[in-house]
Amino acid sequence: MILFKNITVLDKYGEIAENQFVTVKGSRIQSVGSTRPEGTFEREYDGKGKLLMPAFYNAHAHSPMTLMRGYGENLSLNDWLTDRIFPFEDQLDAGAVYWATLLAMAESFRYGIASSTDMYYFADSIAKAAVDCGAKLNLSRALVSFDEEEDMWKTVRFLEAKDLYEEFNGIGDGRIRIEMSLHAEYTSTPKLVSQLAEYARQIGAQVHVHVSETQAEVEACKGRHEGRTPVRYLSDLGLFDTKTTAAHCVWVESEDIDILSDKNVTVATCPVSNLKLASGVCNVPLLKEKGVAVAIGTDSAASNNGLNMLSDIKFFALLNKERRADPTLVTPKEAIEAATVIGAQAQGRTDCGRIAEGWRADLIVMDIAGPHMTPVHDLYNNLVYSASGSDIVLTMVDGRIVYENGNYPTIDLERVKSEVESAKNKILGALNA
Amino acid sequence: MILFKNITVLDKYGEIAENQFVTVKGSRIQSVGSTRPEGTFEREYDGKGKLLMPAFYNAHAHSPMTLMRGYGENLSLNDWLTDRIFPFEDQLDAGAVYWATLLAMAESFRYGIASSTDMYYFADSIAKAAVDCGAKLNLSRALVSFDEEEDMWKTVRFLEAKDLYEEFNGIGDGRIRIEMSLHAEYTSTPKLVSQLAEYARQIGAQVHVHVSETQAEVEACKGRHEGRTPVRYLSDLGLFDTKTTAAHCVWVESEDIDILSDKNVTVATCPVSNLKLASGVCNVPLLKEKGVAVAIGTDSAASNNGLNMLSDIKFFALLNKERRADPTLVTPKEAIEAATVIGAQAQGRTDCGRIAEGWRADLIVMDIAGPHMTPVHDLYNNLVYSASGSDIVLTMVDGRIVYENGNYPTIDLERVKSEVESAKNKILGALNA
Numbered sequence: 001m002i003l004f005k006n007i008t009v010l011d012k013y014g015e016i017a018e019n020q021f022v023t024v025k026g027s028r029i030q031s032v033g034s035t036r037p038e039g040t041f042e043r044e045y046d047g048k049g050k051l052l053m054p055a056f057y058n059a060h061a062h063s064p065m066t067l068m069r070g071y072g073e074n075l076s077l078n079d080w081l082t083d084r085i086f087p088f089e090d091q092l093d094a095g096a097v098y099w100a101t102l103l104a105m106a107e108s109f110r111y112g113i114a115s116s117t118d119m120y121y122f123a124d125s126i127a128k129a130a131v132d133c134g135a136k137l138n139l140s141r142a143l144v145s146f147d148e149e150e151d152m153w154k155t156v157r158f159l160e161a162k163d164l165y166e167e168f169n170g171i172g173d174g175r176i177r178i179e180m181s182l183h184a185e186y187t188s189t190p191k192l193v194s195q196l197a198e199y200a201r202q203i204g205a206q207v208h209v210h211v212s213e214t215q216a217e218v219e220a221c222k223g224r225h226e227g228r229t230p231v232r233y234l235s236d237l238g239l240f241d242t243k244t245t246a247a248h249c250v251w252v253e254s255e256d257i258d259i260l261s262d263k264n265v266t267v268a269t270c271p272v273s274n275l276k277l278a279s280g281v282c283n284v285p286l287l288k289e290k291g292v293a294v295a296i297g298t299d300s301a302a303s304n305n306g307l308n309m310l311s312d313i314k315f316f317a318l319l320n321k322e323r324r325a326d327p328t329l330v331t332p333k334e335a336i337e338a339a340t341v342i343g344a345q346a347q348g349r350t351d352c353g354r355i356a357e358g359w360r361a362d363l364i365v366m367d368i369a370g371p372h373m374t375p376v377h378d379l380y381n382n383l384v385y386s387a388s389g390s391d392i393v394l395t396m397v398d399g400r401i402v403y404e405n406g407n408y409p410t411i412d413l414e415r416v417k418s419e420v421e422s423a424k425n426k427i428l429g430a431l432n433a
Numbered sequence: 434m435i436l437f438k439n440i441t442v443l444d445k446y447g448e449i450a451e452n453q454f455v456t457v458k459g460s461r462i463q464s465v466g467s468t469r470p471e472g473t474f475e476r477e478y479d480g481k482g483k484l485l486m487p488a489f490y491n492a493h494a495h496s497p498m499t500l501m502r503g504y505g506e507n508l509s510l511n512d513w514l515t516d517r518i519f520p521f522e523d524q525l526d527a528g529a530v531y532w533a534t535l536l537a538m539a540e541s542f543r544y545g546i547a548s549s550t551d552m553y554y555f556a557d558s559i560a561k562a563a564v565d566c567g568a569k570l571n572l573s574r575a576l577v578s579f580d581e582e583e584d585m586w587k588t589v590r591f592l593e594a595k596d597l598y599e600e601f602n603g604i605g606d607g608r609i610r611i612e613m614s615l616h617a618e619y620t621s622t623p624k625l626v627s628q629l630a631e632y633a634r635q636i637g638a639q640v641h642v643h644v645s646e647t648q649a650e651v652e653a654c655k656g657r658h659e660g661r662t663p664v665r666y667l668s669d670l671g672l673f674d675t676k677t678t679a680a681h682c683v684w685v686e687s688e689d690i691d692i693l694s695d696k697n698v699t700v701a702t703c704p705v706s707n708l709k710l711a712s713g714v715c716n717v718p719l720l721k722e723k724g725v726a727v728a729i730g731t732d733s734a735a736s737n738n739g740l741n742m743l744s745d746i747k748f749f750a751l752l753n754k755e756r757r758a759d760p761t762l763v764t765p766k767e768a769i770e771a772a773t774v775i776g777a778q779a780q781g782r783t784d785c786g787r788i789a790e791g792w793r794a795d796l797i798v799m800d801i802a803g804p805h806m807t808p809v810h811d812l813y814n815n816l817v818y819s820a821s822g823s824d825i826v827l828t829m830v831d832g833r834i835v836y837e838n839g840n841y842p843t844i845d846l847e848r849v850k851s852e853v854e855s856a857k858n859k860i861l862g863a864l865n866a
Contacts, residue, residue: 066807070814074761106804275751276818278760305818306805311744318708327711328507371539372739374499374850375857381503385709385738390823417807424808 001025002399005036007047008368008379010054012356014333016379022052024361027173027398032357045394049369051379053336054353055114055362055395056309057343059268060208060247060297062120063104063129064097067424068302077214077277085302089121091430096423097122101129102416107307108135109403109411111389114362114396117245117268117297117347119181119208123160127168127176133410134172134400136362138245138347139164140181140208145192152195165205175398177206177348182239184210185221185230190237197238206243206348209234212256213248214279231256240265245346247297249287250280261291266346271315273299281323284316284330295343296335308389313339317384332384365394434458435832438469440480441801441812443487445789447766449812455485457794460606460831465790478827482802484812486769487786488547488795488828489742490776492701493641493680493730495553496537496562497530500857501735510647510710518735522554524863529856530555534562535849540740541568542836542844544822547795547829550678550701550730550780552614552641556593560601560609566843567605567833569795571678571780572597573614573641578625585628598638608831610639610781615672617643618654618663623670630671639676639781642667645689646681647712664689673698678779680730682720683713694724699779704748706732714756717749717763728776729768741822746772750817765817798827 002024009020009032023030023037031037065085072084097120108116115136120126123141130137141161145152152158161180169178180200182188200207212218212230225233231252234240240263249267252260260267269282284294296316298307317335321327344353344362352360366383367373370391373382395403402410435457442453442465456463456470464470498518505517530553541549548569553559556574563570574594578585585591594613602611613633615621633640645651645663658666664685667673673696682700685693693700702715717727729749731740750768754760777786777795785793799816800806803824806815828836835843 069808069810069819071810073811073814073818074764076760080760103804103807110804272747272751275755276760278754278758280755301805301819305814308805308821311747311821314705314744315748318705321711322708322713325711327509327513327709331507369850371536371543371846371850372741374536375502375854377502377504377857378506381506381738385506386502386734388741388744388821388823390821413804417802417804421808424810 001030001041002043002045003037003041004045004047004052004365007045008051009355010051010336012354014337020052022355024363024396024399027360029355029357029359029361032355045365049367050393051366051368052355053364053366054340054355055364055397056112056339057295057347057349057353058108058113058116058298058307058309059245059266059295059343059346060270060299061104061116061118061307062300063116063118063126064092064100064120064122065300065302066103066107067096067100067420067427068300069305071302077279080277087431088427091427092122094122094125096427098125098129099416099419099423101126102133102411103420104301104307105129105133105135106408106411106413106416107301109395109408110392111308111310112364112392112395113307113309115344115347115349115352117179117208119183123164124167127164130176131172134175134397134402136175136349136397138177138179138206138208139168140179142181142183143192143196144183144187145189146187148189148191150189150191152192165203173398179206179208181208184217185233186217193234193237193239197241200242201238204242206245207239208245209239209247211246211249212251213274215251218251229253229256231259235259235263243348245295248274248279248282250274250282257287257290257292260287266293266295266342268295268297268346269316270297270299271319272312273303275315276303281319284320285324293342293346294338295346296339309339310387310389313384332380335384336380361396361399363396364392367391367393434463434474435476435478436470436474437478437480437485437798440478441484442788443484443769445787447770453485455788457796457829457832460793462788462790462792462794465788478798482800483826484799484801484816485788486797486799487773487788488797488830489545489772490728490780490782490786491541491546491549491731491740491742492678492699492728492776492779493703493732494537494549494551494740495733496549496551496559497525497533497553497555498733498735499536499540500529500533500853500860501733502738504735510712513710520864521860524860525555527555527558529860530558531562532849532852532856534559535566535844536853537734537740538562538566538568539841539844539846539849540734542828542841543825544741544743545797545825545828546740546742548777548780548782548785550612550641552616556597557600560597563609564605567608567830567835569608569782569830571610571612571639571641572601573612575614575616576625576629577616577620578622579620581622581624583622583624585625598636606831612639612641614641617650618666619650626667626670626672630674633675634671637675639678640672641678642672642680644679644682645684646707648684651684662686662689664692668692668696676781678728681707681712681715683707683715690720690723690725693720699726699728699775701728701730701779702749703730703732704752705745706736708748709736714752717753718757726775726779727771728779729772742772743820743822746817765813768817769813794829794832796829797825800824800826
């Protein structure tokens with residue numbers, strides 16, 4: 001049992017409370033209060049100059065793409081995918097994906113991310129990596145189909161997704177949650193969408209899908225499907241009938257937003273990736289006004305190029321101020337909630353994302369004593385606009401410390417870096433052969 | 434004399450060179466090469482897993498405004514200035530400005546900034562703080578006038594600016610350079626602009642001015658001055674006849690860009706501040722295409738809210754990709770140059786901003802071994818998109834280490850934080866009285 005003492009806390013009401021005492025027992029927060037609880041503790045953590053806050057929940061990620069960090073820069077989305085990412089991905093194997101995922105988890109822990117909503121291939125390797133290092137993951141094997149006649153139930157891809165669900169869903173005390181994912185409208189057929197929606201309903205799995213990331217995608221979808229937008233089309237085919245995370249939603253129209261709201265779809269906005277690939281700026285204030293939950297995703301390390309959630313939070317808080325010409329939009333508190341409790345809810349983790357008795361101990365300790373965090377007029381403002389991801393000095397997932405002061409207790413970082421560099425070189429060698 | 438050994442270097446050509454040896458003697462770089470120089474050294478710095486690169490030059494700052502970090506958030510530029518910043522500033526005194534400047538310098542050093550182009554009041558306190566901690570500063574006392582008849586030569590403000598120039602220009606082996614600044618077109622009269630331009634020409638001082646930050650500013654200027662934009666108007670009155678830094682330039686028109694180019698004005702773009710106050714996105718690619726030098730400014734800690742240049746570099750590199758719908762715009766190398774050598778040139782520091790023999794030793798050591806910097810497909814890409822400001826582990830100004838691993842050899846940070854907190858509380862007390 002660990003005691004955080006005399007620490008500033010972002011409490012369950014989202015308020016800043018100073019000089020608090022928080023205890024963690026097993027995977028859960030046991031107590032939060034302003035007086036020291038009785039008893040002895042395995043460890044007492046001195047909270048002077050520190051903030052204890054909920055860890056981050058990354059609502060859209062492709063963890064193994066750390067392998068492609070900085071590979072193929074300054075290209076359009078189409079060129080980036082076609083000339084760089086797809087050929088590189090063709091060379092991936094289970095080992096490369098395992099090590100690249102561990103690298104992503106190390107970076108995630110370093111930047112305070114406890115859990116990621118992840119969509120990729122070789123998903124069993126991703127699951128194993130997450131289990132091995134203690135990360136939480138909402139994971140899915142992305143499904144695609146380009147053959148109108150293809151029967152999903154018989155495809156290897158679906159069987160992999162099904163096996164993944166049966167082998168990993170709920171393991172690690174619920175840390176691993178398996179979802180069903182459709183890669184996107186433009187990489188699928190109506191038959192696949194319907195069949196996947198049917199399966200998700202059968203087993204009660206969450207759905208993860210890329211939606212309306214670019215204007216071109218929306219226009220092409222309308223051309224293919226009687227003028228319907230991706231949101232309308234996917235909704236008509238039943239994809240949103242189980243709890244869904246829709247990544248991007250940059251180019252959603254008024255009717256789309258009503259559908260997302262009616263279907264309780266969470267939008268995972270990826271502000272940095274959407275800038276880098278010149279996709280656009282998601283209209284977060286309008287989505288929220290219409291009742292749509294908005295969480296924050298880093299997207300992959302190939303299009304961000306990192307998993308520094310606090311950096312993405314700053315982009316999230318700033319971009320709509322300028323785009324909608326209104327600096328009152330997106331408050332610091334809204335930004336922090338999007339990256340914490342709303343992200344946790346999007347992942348179906350209803351006991352995660354707040355510092356409250358009985359809730360899961362997914363926690364960050366942040367050093368708030370640096371010159372860049374002084375003075376304090378309002379700690380929320382400093383947290384969103386002034387803090388650096390590296391101010392995070394400790395990350396805990398389900399009560400287990402996974403990062404502290406440059407150390408990764410659950411990951412052999414030197415080995416991981418070496419394995420990733422080898423895998424990268426092997427793939428580049430094959431591509432250049 | 435210090436030797437950096439076996440270190441990766443961003444060399445004088447802007448290329449990445451591995452396993453280099455760099456020596457610093459006094460304030461200058463003595464040698465750069467791939468073999469170990471002979472001799473013994475006071476200190477040998479092991480460069481394994483590290484990058485040695487030029488320090489940053491912050492092209493637009495108001496250092497003492499660290500006091501107002503996070504004070505007055507989510508407001509329009511006008512409300513922010515009128516309801517928050519101006520009343521707070523009315524309460525400032527020389528002591529508050531001195532300590533707040535030291536806080537800004539600590540943060541600047543922590544984030545690799547060697548030198549800032551700074552404009553504010555109580556400028557002699559700012560200069561003293563910079564001298565005391567070893568920072569470089571291009572400093573000016575901002576001039577304003579709202580009286581068409583007022584004769585600049587007789588104003589206290591001008592006499593302060595003149596005294597500042599005479600007392601501090603060139604001191605500290607040239608680290609302090611005093612400039613003349615006009616706050617902006619909208620806070621001045623034609624007479625002030627002409628007289629200040631005349632004085633700057635007389636003494637050969639550089640000029641610093643806010644230009645075309647908001648659309649409303651440009652429209653109001655046209656109304657006041659026969660349809661002329663701020664750039665046209667200030668140019669007509671001779672303000673750009675000495676070397677000038679024009680901050681913001683978000684709303685410049687085609688003819689403005691030609692003038693800026695003809696007059697060799699450097700634009701200091703402030704991407705984060707311009708988002709936060711909903712001012713707009715400076716068209717960096719177009720300015721560069723027309724031959725205008727573009728450097729990067731943080732603006733103040735009240736509108737950023739920090740001095741984390743590497744964070745601002747990421748915004749700089751990303752914003753125009755999305756705004757101009759072209760992800761090929763603003764390469765990582767261009768972004769780094771804007772924050773280093775172009776910033777140094779804007780400050781008239783012609784022997785700063787590159788790692789080359791005989792140049793000033795304004796240097797950063799960056800830890801490039803973290804998980805977020807792995808793998809390396811292209812180090813520039815990692816530096817701009819993946820690195821964190823906190824990866825900077827050492828900052829050197831004119832050969833003197835001013836930051837290393839959380840320590841500030843030239844600043845008593847605990848005292849500074851305490852003095853700033855006291856000054857803040859005193860001012861808030863007066864405002865609430």
